[in-house]
Amino acid sequence: MDDEQLSAPTAPHLHDRSGKRYPLDSPRWRGEDGSPLAVGPLPGLRPEQIDTAERSLWRYHAALPVPLSHRVSLGEGCTPMVRTAWGSQHVHFKLEWFNPTSSFKDRGVSVMMSHLAAHGADRVLEDSSGNAGASVAAYAAAAGVRARIIVPAATSAAKILQARAYGAEIELVGGTRDEVADEAVRQSKEIPYASHNWHPLFIQGTKTVAYEMWESLGFTAPDNVVLVAGAGSNVIGCDLAFGELLGAGLIDRRPRLFVGQPEHWATIADTVNGIDRAARGDRVPTIAEGASIAHPVRLPEAVEAVRRSGGGACAVTEAEIHAAVRALSARGLYAEPTSAVAAAALDRFTASGEIAPGETTVVVLTGAGLKSAEKMAAVFAEHSAVPREHGGAR
Structure with a gap:
């Protein structure tokens, strides 16, 4: 396949779960069968196709089915990936609060x-x-x-x-x-x-976080990506991007996707693990408000993304989320509670041995603590000092 075909794939389209196709410019937001729409398969992006003069996610415009002439950008993307000690290992934290509105949502x-x-x-x-x-x-x-x-x-x-x-x-x-x-x-x-x-175009934006991981790691894929999920758009976006790169022969394997959710809002994790959600009892409010989604629109796609990667999913308790907020802050990472679910999941999968110290692991922190001031205050009102017994604490 030549450069022109890679950078400008012919006739990108939308499709629903039934397989029915729609033109990309269709005004509809869901299929005739009531299912969510997705953009048809696109080719992966080669290193030489990255617009290195552009410091935003639009450096990957060759992998996006949107004309540059109409882009609406505030400089989103290109967020830092900081390598930090966490327990007995080092992990990379992807700081998505450096996006313009302090959230990963800006990508999509x-x-x-x-x-x-x-x-x-x-x-x-x-x-x-x-x-x-x-x-x-x-x-x-x-x-x-x-x-x-x-x-x-x-x-x-x-x-x-x-x-x-x-x-x-x-x-x-x-x-x-x-x-x-x-x-x-x-x-x-x-x-x-x-x-x-x-x-469907929102997911196309979220996939750029995976392209950034790939570029930041010298055009290689990490072993593991740890994510919080509400609706699962980051999970699906990572699956999409790494799938494009794998299909283009630019990586040799998919990273394993590990997902954390609040225990009473763990629809994706429970489905992955074959757990009857009703056994958890009534849903109760969570400090991780951004992940409190009972019925994710793209549940089958999120579950399949986790399974296809060989990763896993878990439900974490409120106490674990609080402890993760404090442990992140102790390293200068002021992440909102929803983001901290990913760090709590990291502890779970590290303790189980599913994530090993010698592996390259990226943890995506989706939003800033400054956006949840009341909830952050509640977390730190509980303890006057960071508890050193926590698995991620120094």
Whole structure:
């Protein structure tokens, strides 16, 4: 395959789970069968196709099905990957809060909003527990597009403030995160739905975090990637990118994907492990609010991504999340509780021996503690010092 074919694949398309195809410029956000849409297979990106003059995720534009002429960018991507001692090993922490709105969501939203802007959208709707709403609000402002963000009433005030500051219309809805999503689906009949859970171009943006790992590690794949999952977009994005690289012969194996979720919101982990969720009893609120999704839209795809990689998934307790927040902060990593679920999962898989000290492991920290000030205050009010007995503590 020559360079032109790799950089400009012919007729990229969308498809639903039934296999029905739709044009890439289709305004629909889900298939006729009611399933989420995905972009058809794209070729992997070779090192020489990286636009090294570009310091954003758009350096990988040859792997993105969006025209550069319509990109909406605030400089997202190219986040630091810091190698740090953790217990008896060293791991790389990918600091996604260095994105413009302090969350990994900016990757997906930049690509999604670029696609929508290219096709004439002047108004968008999103539902979010915080980070995605702030991101859509920011990129809508950058694109000159009006945004309505439907938000759970219990969302952190700082996250709601951020979305309002960008000029978005905010609608607070009581109930669970899934009830908020149901309200958004109802309103999507009138307003184009820029959903980070449903829109297929969002996943195309999240996959760039894996391309960055590959480039940062000298165009090799890590052995393990540890992630927190709510809806699972980072899990699916990593699976997509590493699959593209493997298919192009640019890596020789997929990294194993290890996923952590809060124990009462562990739909992906429970499905991977064959656990009956009902056995956990009623769902209770979690400090990791960004991962409290009961019914992930792309559940089968997230589960298959974990299984295909040979990785694993686990449900972590609130106490483990709190301890992970403190252990990360002790290393100068002020990660919000949702992010810290990944560090708690790292401890679990390290203790089980599934992640070994000699392996190259990347842990993705998705958002900053500054965005969850009230919850961070609650964590540190419990203890006046970092507990040294924690597996990740020094």
